[in-house]
Amino acid sequence: MQVFKLYMKIIRRNIPIMLVYVITFLVVALIMSSSMVKEQKKVASFERTKSKVAFIAEENSPLIDGFREELGKIANFIELPDETEALQDALYFRKVSYILRIPKGFTEGFMKGENVQMEKTVVPDSFSNAYIDLCIDKYFNTARLYINQMKGITQESLVQSLRLDLSESASVEVKTYGDEPADYRYGNYFFNYLSYSLFAVIIQGMGVLMLVFNNQDLKRRNTCSPVSINSINLQFLLANLVFTISSWLIMVIFTICCSSVSFLIGNLVRGYEAISAISNVVTIGPCFISGAFVPQELLGESVLRIASFTPTYWYVKANNQIAQLTRFGLLAFFAVSLVVVKKRRFE
Amino acid sequence: MIINARNLVKRYGDLVALDHLSFSVKEGEIFGLLGPNGSGKTTAINCILSLLKYDNGEVEIFGETMTPDAYHIKRNIGIVMQNVAVYNELTVYENIDYFCGLYVRDKNLKKRLVDEAVEFVGLNEFTRFYPKKLSGGLLRRLNIACGFAHRPKLIIMDEPTVAIDPQSRNRILEGILELNREGATIIYTSHYMEEVEKICSRIMILDKGKAIATGTKDELKAMITLGEKITVESYGVTEEQLKRMRSLPNIVSVDYRDQVLEVKSGKGKNNLETVLDFIKKEGIQFGKIYCELPTLNDVFLELTGKELRD
Numbered sequence: 001m002q003v004f005k006l007y008m009k010i011i012r013r014n015i016p017i018m019l020v021y022v023i024t025f026l027v028v029a030l031i032m033s034s035s036m037v038k039e040q041k042k043v044a045s046f047e048r049t050k051s052k053v054a055f056i057a058e059e060n061s062p063l064i065d066g067f068r069e070e071l072g073k074i075a076n077f078i079e080l081p082d083e084t085e086a087l088q089d090a091l092y093f094r095k096v097s098y099i100l101r102i103p104k105g106f107t108e109g110f111m112k113g114e115n116v117q118m119e120k121t122v123v124p125d126s127f128s129n130a131y132i133d134l135c136i137d138k139y140f141n142t143a144r145l146y147i148n149q150m151k152g153i154t155q156e157s158l159v160q161s162l163r164l165d166l167s168e169s170a171s172v173e174v175k176t177y178g179d180e181p182a183d184y185r186y187g188n189y190f191f192n193y194l195s196y197s198l199f200a201v202i203i204q205g206m207g208v209l210m211l212v213f214n215n216q217d218l219k220r221r222n223t224c225s226p227v228s229i230n231s232i233n234l235q236f237l238l239a240n241l242v243f244t245i246s247s248w249l250i251m252v253i254f255t256i257c258c259s260s261v262s263f264l265i266g267n268l269v270r271g272y273e274a275i276s277a278i279s280n281v282v283t284i285g286p287c288f289i290s291g292a293f294v295p296q297e298l299l300g301e302s303v304l305r306i307a308s309f310t311p312t313y314w315y316v317k318a319n320n321q322i323a324q325l326t327r328f329g330l331l332a333f334f335a336v337s338l339v340v341v342k343k344r345r346f347e
Numbered sequence: 348m349i350i351n352a353r354n355l356v357k358r359y360g361d362l363v364a365l366d367h368l369s370f371s372v373k374e375g376e377i378f379g380l381l382g383p384n385g386s387g388k389t390t391a392i393n394c395i396l397s398l399l400k401y402d403n404g405e406v407e408i409f410g411e412t413m414t415p416d417a418y419h420i421k422r423n424i425g426i427v428m429q430n431v432a433v434y435n436e437l438t439v440y441e442n443i444d445y446f447c448g449l450y451v452r453d454k455n456l457k458k459r460l461v462d463e464a465v466e467f468v469g470l471n472e473f474t475r476f477y478p479k480k481l482s483g484g485l486l487r488r489l490n491i492a493c494g495f496a497h498r499p500k501l502i503i504m505d506e507p508t509v510a511i512d513p514q515s516r517n518r519i520l521e522g523i524l525e526l527n528r529e530g531a532t533i534i535y536t537s538h539y540m541e542e543v544e545k546i547c548s549r550i551m552i553l554d555k556g557k558a559i560a561t562g563t564k565d566e567l568k569a570m571i572t573l574g575e576k577i578t579v580e581s582y583g584v585t586e587e588q589l590k591r592m593r594s595l596p597n598i599v600s601v602d603y604r605d606q607v608l609e610v611k612s613g614k615g616k617n618n619l620e621t622v623l624d625f626i627k628k629e630g631i632q633f634g635k636i637y638c639e640l641p642t643l644n645d646v647f648l649e650l651t652g653k654e655l656r657d
């Protein structure tokens with residue numbers, strides 16, 4: 001197995017270069033995974049979005065309080081001082097997307113059935129504003145219905161009735177296309193992405209092997225030895241196979257670990273910003289303590305013990321092990337079935 | 348007989364690289380293949396080793412026909428290629444260990460042999476170096492160590508000393524003599540005649556793929572008419588004197604250029620005396636006098652009409 005061992009050694013010498021790809025993969029994989037979790041949450045669950053509204057009422061009445069309460073279900077109220085400049089700034093910086101002003105005498109006019117108006121200032125083209133418009137229309141149209149039908153209704157009973165009417169809400173069920181569960185697509189994405197870095201690593205590794213193997217001088221020198229050409233070719237192929245399969249295995253195992261961690265984060269954390277913050281901590285932390293950047297030999301024992309709870313530790317360790325791989329066992333079986341040997345003397 | 352090659356013909360298109368080349372190598376010799384660049388030395392070796400298909404002829408090594416899959420023959424051959432063939436990804440030690448391991452299975456034996464080889468070529472301090480970090484001379488030594496570490500019966504070296512400094516070269520030549528003393532038969536190719544003259548017990552001179560002469564260095568020198576080359580620094584030699592000198596007994600040629608008188612004599616004794624007597628008698632003023640025996644270069648010059656050195 002002299003030739004096989006030789007190629008294993010050559011691969012080992014090239015591991016630093018390959019690690020660059022792997023680390024790139026690692027970082028991108030985690031970033032991707034957290035964004036995938038986000039994506040998935042959007043698709044798989046329904047949540048009402050709340051837009052930010054500045055609610056400025058120039059008068060107080062039970063009707064307006066009731067309206068405010070109702071609007072509160074779909075909007076977050078932002079307190080702003082009632083100054084033109086402050087309001088414009090708030091809109092501009094998207095502190096609020098909707099400014100609603102209820103003028104003095106609104107309640108009285110409305111109760112009398114007069115045509116009264118509210119003032120609105122909005123961020124253009126915002127879909128959530130349409131939602132608020134809808135809510136306002138719904139509230140006051142229903143109210144007008146009561147006022148027209150029940151002459152002399154008090155504001156209090158009007159608000160009471162409205163509250164009852166509007167508390168009905170539709171339940172929303174989200175369907176994804178096809179029969180595929182969201183989880184499957186998520187995993188699928190990973191394996192697709194895996195191909196990039198696997199490809200890079202394998203090209204790097206095999207490229208070096210091929211270069212060495214095809215060197216004419218070395219080929220001749222090896223041909224002078226009592227090891228048969230068939231055996232040399234076979235061992236070379238075997239080395240390639242072992243390298244390929246182990247790179248794949250490392251990557252897959254690592255990917256599975258890293259997606260499950262991301263999945264966990266995605267499930268525990270709510271809010272977009274939190275996810276990216278955590279993903280950074282989770283990625284870089286373990287990478288550091290488990291020797292992705294600094295060789296494991298240089299790290300303290302206690303650090304490594306902690307690191308052994310992270311997938312990166314095992315990943316790096318497996319990598320080192322593979323590098324030292326001299327025995328191969330079962331994999332030989334795969335190699336043999338693929339061998340096509342060219343017997344050729346050099347011209 | 349260690350090697351017996353008969354009628355080897357190798358063509359590269361129109362170019363005949365080996366032209367009916369026949370030779371044999373006896374056990375225990377250092378057999379020199381001497382020839383200028385492009386004379387077919389490397390081609391001859393590659394054919395002997397069945398690394399190249401040849402158009403005609405046959406090769407026997409250790410009394411058996413050599414074929415590409417004669418692995419039992421290959422087991423007893425060590426080869427040092429003209430182009431350094433080592434793995435840049437392996438250290439000095441690992442390289443020797445790898446090549447030795449192609450021949451030797453036994454781990455302990457292999458370790459001993461590798462250590463010996465390292466010692467032999469004096470690379471002890473460099474075992475952990477990568478080939479890229481070695482100087483040209485050290486790299487050549489590594490190449491040589493990789494070739495003979497398994498202690499084969501026959502070692503073939505193709506210009507192992509090309510492009511290295513005189514010290515490294517002497518060391519390597521000593522090493523080759525040592526290997527030979529320990530029982531290895533050696534084939535040594537070179538275009539440096541001094542080297543070949545120094546270490547080879549028998550020499551074949553190659554030119555344009557043909558063997559133009561084979562024998563010990565004395566036999567080769569005996570083949571030519573030149574006996575001695577006498578060089579005299581002298582002043583004011585006239586054409587007339589040169590003419591009379593040429594008619595002296597056993598003098599082959601006389602040249603006078605830049606106040607140096609070059610006299611070539613045929614075989615025989617007292618040539619120097621004859622020349623000196625003549626100079627004294629004619630009253631020619633002279634300075635230094637050298638007397639040289641013919642070199643392989645002279646042999647080559649006389650047999651082919653051109654210098655061995657290019």
Ligand SMILES: Nc1ncnc2c1ncn2[C@@H]1O[C@H](COP(=O)(O)OP(=O)(O)OP(=O)(O)O)[C@@H](O)[C@H]1O
Nearest residue numbers: 347359364382383384385386387388389390391538
């Ligand atoms: N692969 C090839 N294709 C065509 N011609 C070749 C090839 N290899 C060698 N030759 C030619 O064959 C002749 C002999 O080459 P060879 O390498 O045997 O010479 P050499 O004596 O080893 O020279 P050197 O001292 O430079 O090593 C040369 O003229 C060379 O150009």
Ligand SMILES: [Mg+2]
Nearest residue numbers: 388389390429
């Ligand atoms: Mg050559």
